Amino acid sequence: MDKASGKLWTGPEDAQRLVPQQVPRPRLHLVRQWVEREGAYQAELYDYAVGxxxxxxxxxxxxxxxxxxxxxxxxxxxxxxxxxxxxxxxxxxxxxxxxxxxxxxxxxxxxxxxxxxxxxxxxxxxxxxxxxxxxxxxxxxxxxxxxxxxxxxxxxxxxxxxxxxxxxxxxxxxxxxxxxxxxxxxxxxxxxxxxxxxxxxxxxxxxxxxxxxxxxxxxxxxxxxxxxxxxxx
The missing domain is CATH 3.90.1200 (Aminoglycoside 3'-phosphotransferase; Chain: A, domain 2)
Structure with a gap:
């Protein structure tokens, strides 16, 4: 739970919002977060990567x-x-x-x-x-x-x-x-x-x-x- 924030947790969403479209990467479409017992989880749905x-x-x-x-x-x-x-x-x-x-x-x-x-x-x-x-x-x-x-x-x-x-x-x-x-x-x-x-x-x-x-x-x-x-x- 104590790691459910900060740079690594928010990086993909920050990149989707801020990194220019000219930088080729799979687009992030959806993020879901949840807590289960003592753990925090995050799932991300991307475009299928080319190549x-x-x-x-x-x-x-x-x-x-x-x-x-x-x-x-x-x-x-x-x-x-x-x-x-x-x-x-x-x-x-x-x-x-x-x-x-x-x-x-x-x-x-x-x-x-x-x-x-x-x-x-x-x-x-x-x-x-x-x-x-x-x-x-x-x-x-x-x-x-x-x-x-x-x-x-x-x-x-x-x-x-x-x-x-x-x-x-x-x-x-x-x-x-x-x-x-x-x-x-x-x-x-x-x-x-x-x-x-x-x-x-x-x-x-x-x-x-x-x-x-x-x-x-x-x-x-x-x-x-x-x-x-x-x-x-």
Whole structure:
């Protein structure tokens, strides 16, 4: 009962009301909530998703065959989502201040923790939440404010086990990932995934994550701290 509110509980309905129609996703038609004994329940009725999920897990294992139109649709979706104003949050500045120095200490120099900017993100943009051959973005429970470039950085990190796809992500989303904000977002995502590895998640990505952190830091971001931006708190 104590979890029958908050970001994850309201995310799908908030997305249906606020996320632009240009962002392809199954439409939410109906929500029903009820209480049974000590539990609260919520059922959601959506359009049937187009295509099929591109992975059975967040970490990509096999290179997907995706068209130029699919990638263009993804870029358009991220461009439409990022300027959206919302009080929802994917993460807060306090998490970055606490976690980034700890999990990126192996980089040696002082790692910046303040993003160049905050924008709106899906917040869980991995291959299991994307469909093909027609693009749809699934799972809108956790969307909200995040460091600019967060979605692109997360998709890239979950692609590292398939180098050809990781390179394709870097190429197709270069306008985001090649920016200073995009590089910072990569360090944010790597921080999260290194932390989750302590729980046994995504262990196959550990070597690639550490290598990528070094590439971003020594060849694109460090050692100058990024300029401060407005933070959601």
């Amino acid at each position: 099929v999920s591109l992975s059975s897990s967040p970490v990509l294992a096999v290179e997907p065959a995706l068209t130029a139109a699919w990638w263009k649709g993804l870029r358009t979706a991220l461009d439409c989502l990022s300027p959206l104003r919302t009080g929802r949050t994917v993460m807060r500045q306090a998490y970055l201040d606490r976690a980034m120095p700890k999990y990126l200490a192996f980089l040696g120099d002082e790692v910046p923790t303040v993003p160049p900017a905050w924008t709106t993100a899906h917040g869980d943009l991995h291959w299991g939440n994307l469909t093909g051959p027609e693009l749809a973005i699934l799972d809108w429970e956790g969307w909200g404010s995040a460091p600019a470039g967060y979605d692109a950085a997360l998709l890239h990190a979950y692609s590292l086990a398939v180098p050809e796809t990781a390179e394709r992500v870097r190429r197709e989303l270069a306008a985001i990932l090649d920016s200073r904000a995009g590089r910072f977002a990569e360090l944010v995502v790597i921080t999260e995934l290194l932390q989750s590895a302590e729980r046994g998640d995504n262990l196959e990505l550990l070597p690639a994550l550490r290598q990528r952190a070094g590439e971003v830091w020594f060849h694109g971001l460090g050692p100058v701290s990024p300029p401060g931006g407005l933070s959601p708190g």
